[in-house]
Amino acid sequence: MNRDAIDARRLRNRALLYLASLAEPETIALAFQQFERARNMTDAEAALAALVGVDARERERALDAFYRRWKHDPLVLDKWxxxxxxxxxxxxxxxxxxxxxxxxxxxxxxxxxxxxxxxxxxxxxxxxxxxxxxxxxxxxxxxxxxxxxxxxxxxxxxxxxxxxxxxxxxxxxxxxxxxxxxxxxxxxxxxxxxxxxxxxxxx
Missing domain, CATH: 1.25.50.10 (Peptidase M1, alanyl aminopeptidase, C-terminal domain)
Incomplete structure (x- = not known):
């Protein structure tokens, strides 16, 4: 991945964090959608970071799914x-x-x-x-x-x-x-x- 792609991902994930903080059904759904569709740990972590700040059932679903997937990786579990x-x-x-x-x-x-x-x-x-x-x-x-x-x-x-x-x-x-x-x-x-x-x- 080149520098432009890395910067674009970082910007997208930062925007997701701000959008999810609005705690609107649409923005929560957007964060959860990224979490479910993430093909790499970076995007999954960014989506989870957005979701842990909102009081919604998607938060618990994402936390449970992240734990089940990464519980055998100590460094990733630290992030959880x-x-x-x-x-x-x-x-x-x-x-x-x-x-x-x-x-x-x-x-x-x-x-x-x-x-x-x-x-x-x-x-x-x-x-x-x-x-x-x-x-x-x-x-x-x-x-x-x-x-x-x-x-x-x-x-x-x-x-x-x-x-x-x-x-x-x-x-x-x-x-x-x-x-x-x-x-x-x-x-x-x-x-x-x-x-x-x-x-x-x-x-």
Missing amino acids: FRLQALSPLPDTLERVIALASHPDFNLKNPNRVRALLGAFAHGNQVRFHGRDGRAYAFFAQRVQALDELNPQLAARMVSAFNQWRRFEPTRREAMRGELERIASQPRLSKDTAEIVQRALGRG
């Missing part, structure tokens, strides 16, 4: 986790919590952790920073569990809280509380403790 973690829909936190218990999710798999937890905390600013603080609590708990398995990765994950002082009081205090909770863990690794203490202004 990541796209759901980046969804702007209100149910994203609940979905991420459920995916953290999915048979194909394992804290011992760094790429899978980055795809789900990393994408959610570092890439989904709207849903991670929900005003009720539930996402912070869930994420902090997962960071603590991860710290026992992979301290270096846990340290990178917890940096999602680094900018807590820049938020309004409710979110700021919720993030600070989770940092304090992590810091209080008696067996916290040096890697994670360093990031947490620095974020709290003690390092």
Whole structure:
């Protein structure tokens, strides 16, 4: 495929993302049609990316089909986790919590952790920073569990809280509380403790 064809595909898939975000029956159908007819993973992924942002039955149908087709390809399955973690829909936190218990999710798999937890905390600013603080609590708990398995990765994950002082009081205090909770863990690794203490202004 030449450069012009690559650019045309990229533009088409970007346009599809914007059209699907309108959440009109016609635009959702267009995205699902591309998903069903895709002859390559790039177009299928682009269509799925468009569909995960809309509350429609086509979303679940596409997610199920993508999983069935690619579940034996670890790198592609990472994309399946990541796209759901980046969804702007209100149910994203609940979905991420459920995916953290999915048979194909394992804290011992760094790429899978980055795809789900990393994408959610570092890439989904709207849903991670929900005003009720539930996402912070869930994420902090997962960071603590991860710290026992992979301290270096846990340290990178917890940096999602680094900018807590820049938020309004409710979110700021919720993030600070989770940092304090992590810091209080008696067996916290040096890697994670360093990031947490620095974020709290003690390092």
